Amino acid sequence: MTIKDVSKKFDLSQDTLRYYERIGLIPTVNRSKSGIRDYTEEDCRWVEFIKCMRISGLPIEVLIEYVTLFQQGDTTVKARKELLIEQRRHLKEKMEDMKKTLARLDHKIEGYEQIVTPKESKLKKNKK
Structure with missing residues (x-):
């Protein structure tokens, strides 16, 4: 899938996708022989996850940390879980x-x- x-598909600009890849939010996307990004289903799942977060x-720094931990493999499962639990709490x-705030606005x-x-009702009555 092209950029x-x-x-x-995800309603993100191409610049945003390139930025996310450059800073490590999305693992490096494979490229075709002509150098065009070729997103896989796995890449798209990352994009969807990052967009949702x-x-x-969730701060970019936290997401970069999460992706970095993920790339380090199964030894980081506990750390990833703790990071997500902390972000859930926030x-x-x-x-x-x-x-x-919503209740106050209401x-x-x-x-x-x-x-x-009442003022609008009076104005409508006076026009009749």
């Missing part, structure tokens, strides 16, 4: 903060609805 195809807010904390909007809606 153009992968870019479309980035959307969730994500849960972030989600709780976001829930609180409360504020509700307050404005009580102010705005």
